[in-house]
Amino acid sequence: MANFFKRNMNWINTRMGFFLLTIVLFWAKTYIAYQTEFTLGAKGSVQQFLLFINPVPAALLIFGIALYFRGRLAYWLMMIINVLESTWIFANVLYYREFSDFLSFGIMKGSSDVGNNLGKSLAQITHVYDFFVYIDIVILIILLVTHVIRIDPRPFKRRYAFSITVLSFGLMFAEFGMANADRSGLLTRTFDNNYIVKYMGLNEYAAFNAYQTQKESATRASANASDMKSVLKYLKQNRVSPNVSYYGKEKGKNVFIIHLESFQQFLIDYKVDGKEVTPTLNKFYHNQNTLSFANFYNQVAQGKTSDAEMMLENSLFGLPQGSAMTTYGTQNTFQAAPAILSQEAGYTTAAFHGDVPSFWNRDNTYKSWGYQYFFSSSYYHEKPGYSVGYGLKDKIFFEQSAKYIEQLPQPFYAKLITLTNHYPYELDKKNTDFPATKTGDKTVDPYVQTAHYLDQSFAEFLTYLKKVGLYKNSVIVAYGDHYGISNNHRPAIAQLLGKSKVTNFDLAQFQKVPFMIHATGLKGGISHTYGGEIDVLPTLLDLLGVKNTDTVQFGQDLLAKNRNQTVAFRNGNFVSPKYTKIGGTVYDTKTGKVLTLTAAQKKTVAQLQNHVTTELSLSDRVIYGDLLRFYKPKGFKKVDKAAFTYKYKPAMEKLAEAEKEEKTSALVKNHNKTTTYKTDAPELK
Numbered sequence: 001m002a003n004f005f006k007r008n009m010n011w012i013n014t015r016m017g018f019f020l021l022t023i024v025l026f027w028a029k030t031y032i033a034y035q036t037e038f039t040l041g042a043k044g045s046v047q048q049f050l051l052f053i054n055p056v057p058a059a060l061l062i063f064g065i066a067l068y069f070r071g072r073l074a075y076w077l078m079m080i081i082n083v084l085e086s087t088w089i090f091a092n093v094l095y096y097r098e099f100s101d102f103l104s105f106g107i108m109k110g111s112s113d114v115g116n117n118l119g120k121s122l123a124q125i126t127h128v129y130d131f132f133v134y135i136d137i138v139i140l141i142i143l144l145v146t147h148v149i150r151i152d153p154r155p156f157k158r159r160y161a162f163s164i165t166v167l168s169f170g171l172m173f174a175e176f177g178m179a180n181a182d183r184s185g186l187l188t189r190t191f192d193n194n195y196i197v198k199y200m201g202l203n204e205y206a207a208f209n210a211y212q213t214q215k216e217s218a219t220r221a222s223a224n225a226s227d228m229k230s231v232l233k234y235l236k237q238n239r240v241s242p243n244v245s246y247y248g249k250e251k252g253k254n255v256f257i258i259h260l261e262s263f264q265q266f267l268i269d270y271k272v273d274g275k276e277v278t279p280t281l282n283k284f285y286h287n288q289n290t291l292s293f294a295n296f297y298n299q300v301a302q303g304k305t306s307d308a309e310m311m312l313e314n315s316l317f318g319l320p321q322g323s324a325m326t327t328y329g330t331q332n333t334f335q336a337a338p339a340i341l342s343q344e345a346g347y348t349t350a351a352f353h354g355d356v357p358s359f360w361n362r363d364n365t366y367k368s369w370g371y372q373y374f375f376s377s378s379y380y381h382e383k384p385g386y387s388v389g390y391g392l393k394d395k396i397f398f399e400q401s402a403k404y405i406e407q408l409p410q411p412f413y414a415k416l417i418t419l420t421n422h423y424p425y426e427l428d429k430k431n432t433d434f435p436a437t438k439t440g441d442k443t444v445d446p447y448v449q450t451a452h453y454l455d456q457s458f459a460e461f462l463t464y465l466k467k468v469g470l471y472k473n474s475v476i477v478a479y480g481d482h483y484g485i486s487n488n489h490r491p492a493i494a495q496l497l498g499k500s501k502v503t504n505f506d507l508a509q510f511q512k513v514p515f516m517i518h519a520t521g522l523k524g525g526i527s528h529t530y531g532g533e534i535d536v537l538p539t540l541l542d543l544l545g546v547k548n549t550d551t552v553q554f555g556q557d558l559l560a561k562n563r564n565q566t567v568a569f570r571n572g573n574f575v576s577p578k579y580t581k582i583g584g585t586v587y588d589t590k591t592g593k594v595l596t597l598t599a600a601q602k603k604t605v606a607q608l609q610n611h612v613t614t615e616l617s618l619s620d621r622v623i624y625g626d627l628l629r630f631y632k633p634k635g636f637k638k639v640d641k642a643a644f645t646y647k648y649k650p651a652m653e654k655l656a657e658a659e660k661e662e663k664t665s666a667l668v669k670n671h672n673k674t675t676t677y678k679t680d681a682p683e684l685k
Contacts, residue, residue: 046182250475352404464678538556
């Protein structure tokens with residue numbers, strides 16, 4: 001038997017035999033990863049076949065490089081290539097688990113942000129079985145070390161190696177032909193990376209992403225003023241008139257933007273063991289002076305929080321790959337909320353963030369947006385226990401921010417970014433007084449506890465605003481930036497929503513985040529209009545009565561009566577009052593049922609899809625080409641970034657001078673007496 005096995009295993013002792021074994025093992029583990037770690041949504045025989053076969057062409061090409069080399073070097077090269085390829089799979093497994101997307105060169109460019117996003121929660125998102133992606137390497141090493149497989153020293157004919165290279169390209173073209181036949185315009189119309197991986201594979205996705213990244217870099221160099229024509233034409237056609245009942249009603253008031261980290265709409269009025277998760281935000285949401293939006297969606301992509309900020313303050317979409325703030329925040333020209341409010345209405349502008357200023361390139365991007373002050377980690381007193389996860393705990397953050405807020409000359413525009421309700425939802429026991437959910441998902445269950453802590457922090461901040469005298473003269477905007485629980489936690493999501501299982505439609509609805517605008521005397525209520533983060537800036541400017549008819553904004557005032565209610569997701573999907581389109585499936589938005597479209601319905605859906613695709617493409621063109629450098633709205637001056645410094649001493653001197661000159665700060669109005677901020681944060685006792 002041993003001799004039989006040995007005779008029939010002779011093939012594996014050839015260079016080609018080892019090569020084929022390596023390919024088969026790599027193919028198997030990649031396909032297993034596809035099925036177990038990624039939600040690619042392969043439907044039908046064509047998509048299933050392409051998903052099964054797509055690891056092979058690139059593997060033949062990349063591993064085939066080793067066949068051009070002699071002896072042991074060829075084997076070493078195959079092993080090195082396998083380690084690199086396996087690490088690429090491993091990194092994507094981890095990234096996808098947290099962000100439901102694949103790594104891009106745009107994200108990897110902002111390596112510090114990737115490091116923060118993954119590094120701070122690596123222990124929580126890494127499972128022992130993730131290292132399965134290296135199992136074939138271990139097997140091959142054992143087979144070589146024990147001489148079950150012997151190295152073939154004979155030279156490998158170049159024409160055979162070249163034939164494998166040609167075969168790999170031939171298979172790639174055949175694969176692309178089948179993929180493009182199943183999804184027309186695969187590489188030109190999709191915004192969803194899942195499609196590229198599903199049809200073509202992880203390696204082909206990496207190559208396509210590299211091409212896109214290079215193309216984006218070249219776009220700016222070739223852009224010119226005429227490129228703005230199509231953008232301005234589109235915006236003119238889609239501009240809506242403001243609602244006269246609300247336009248200018250909050251003119252001259254301070255603006256607080258409260259960034260509720262990872263806060264989803266389902267938390268509003270949600271209870272665990274009969275207890276409200278967010279009692280303060282619930283009251284705020286239902287307050288008669290709060291405009292609350294029940295169908296408001298996050299529209300972020302890989303940039304997550306940075307995408308939300310880009311939309312919120314520029315009415316420009318984030319990018320399909322990477323973060324616009326990280327990649328373009330320093331060099332591009334913007335016409336953002338801080339600059340508009342400062343120039344048009346004399347606002348003091350400030351951002352508050354309890355982490356390092358370089359995160360998401362904020363220290364540079366905020367200058368491009370016109371922020372006069374940026375209070376980041378160096379402005380806050382730090383002690384052991386003050387921080388968790390991504391920075392200062394929210395109660396401590398608000399408490400320490402208060403002394404700067406009361407010094408801001410009024411009117412001011414102040415954005416405060418909370419951090420505690422961020423994955424992996426860590427909070428020490430002395431701050432945890434709320435029960436976790438019982439889904440059995442360790443990632444999901446603590447989410448309500450950090451959300452409850454955020455709610456308590458918000459309550460303390462509102463109390464302070466009333467005490468210091470800012471509450472009645474301020475517009476308070478509270479919004480969730482993106483999902484807190486990714487789509488990779490379907491069983492847990494189903495339990496949270498009280499369903500046996502969730503559909504893709506349910507997951508689209510799960511992307512809702514709260515958006516609330518509160519002001520004393522404002523006619524509030526719950527609006528059911530459909531909108532998203534792209535619509536915040538025009539809504540806010542209209543409420544403040546600030547002219548914005550010739551600025552480049554892709555959103556529409558949420559209060560306008562004749563607005564388009566199609567909400568574009570960054571991957572090209574959309575939600576509208578009647579239709580929800582996810583991939584190739586169309587749902588009835590009111591019932592969630594899959595629709596079999598009539599000819600008329602197909603035409604309507606196609607028109608909606610064209611609107612979404614056009615909107616996303618034109619917004620991308622503005623950012624990639626830095627087109628705003630060619631366009632100057634009437635009365636708007638290009639932001640001079642050199643005019644701002646965020647270093648502690650000169651910034652505080654500048655603030656003191658402005659306060660002394662204008663004499664409108666809360667501190668001055670309170671006869672230079674500091675208002676005590678009341679908090680129950682145990683760390684401060």
